[in-house]
Amino acid sequence: MATSTVRSPPAIDRRAQRLATPVAIVLAAIATLSLLCLLRHASTYCLPSSQLTISLAPFPRTSCDAASRRVVPPDRRLAKLQASPRWRRRTASLSASVFPSLRGLGLLAAPSRVLCLAAGAGHAVDAFRAAGTGDVTGVDLIDFPPLVRRAHPHCLPFSDGAFDLVFSDDPSAIPGTLFPSRLVAEVERAVRRDGGIALAVDREIDTAAVAALFKRSRVVDVKDATLDGSQVNFRPTIRH
Template sequence: MERHIERLLNRISLCFATVATLSLLHLFSRSSFFCAPALLYRRNHVQSLTLTLSPFPTSSCETASRDSISPEKRFHKLRSSRAFERRVQSFSSVFRSLRSLGLLSNSSHVLCVSAGAGHEVAALQDSGVADVTGVEVTDFPPLVKRADPHNLPFFDGVFDLGFSTGFSAALFPMRFVEEIERTVRLTGVTALAVDGWGAKEGVEDVEKLFKMSSSVEVKNFTLDGSPMTLIVMRKNNNGTKLY
């Protein structure tokens, strides 16, 4: 009896193995042969960008037949969108307030940390600031380069203004602030846009993270519909914190 059961189990295992093998062969044949006409058509015909028609592929064949989109084309498409332009304009209003305080000019060397897709970089360039560097954990050419915001690859005191909206999401807030403050020159400023309209206690907690800077301006504003608080700190001449 046990021998019959063992034979039955062996036959079942063999059937499953056969089905699995046939399934793999079927998938391989579809990817190898059925995709061939699409790939041949791609070589002999000019295809328009599929990004505008179908953002996501529906099969492996469709993925293989697509043209890769260069970073320049990707950025051009994003830059021409209403959402991108709306956010750029929102940043422009923030930088106008810094200009009114005499903290930003066209000759300023500006560092934007955790710059995302580069909205703030675009806003600064559009306003006439030529020397703008944007960094993020993942690069987004041509506006944003890859760099760790907790370990910035810049010498001490090389920027006139350090700006960021990424403080609220920083893994190590103290290190995040220290790195921006380090790269700002003496009498230069760091401007942090933090989420929400901050209470006095919350603002003071952020200001205490600065070791060589004193408060210049604290104001509530709206960034693309989101409430934010702008905290502006000036690096002191003697490199010590003033109270």
């Protein structure tokens, strides 16, 4: 009758088993301390505070440092921009060299409904309002409250004929868009019959190439203007 013998584990295995328990205790203690440290930093840096300040450290000390940035209210941010020399120059240039020609063509009046396309921070919106136009809407790919709301130029969120004038003082509005013909079609849809479209175009771009994009409008004037050092053409058209 065969008998089996059970061998005792080697001495090295018995030593490893004895070390496993204290090592596990140490690792659990380290994990607990790390968690407590994270919770402490989260309460220090991540929770909202009424006295948030901008961090002066060259690199973030923790992943929560971004929460310490001061959020500037839109009205205060706009007031700071309006006080800048560049904003004032742009407004003065529009009021002096662009708006009078639009009024002379009968495309701009105090009660006009104006859409500012590619409005950026809203300097054209502000200039129209300062000149006495009350109903002005600014749109761009990125909103910039309180003057500019977000809207895609290829699919404007406005009904047909919603505006008397569509305006843009950004020379890259047409050449910078993905589908210029689609943008122009949306502009023509959004402006009323006999309404106006005035778009700034770089002087190096051929007038005929721009005019060919408009299928339901005709060019009535080409106006040279200098906006903040940039020489552009304003090309008003009238929708048939």
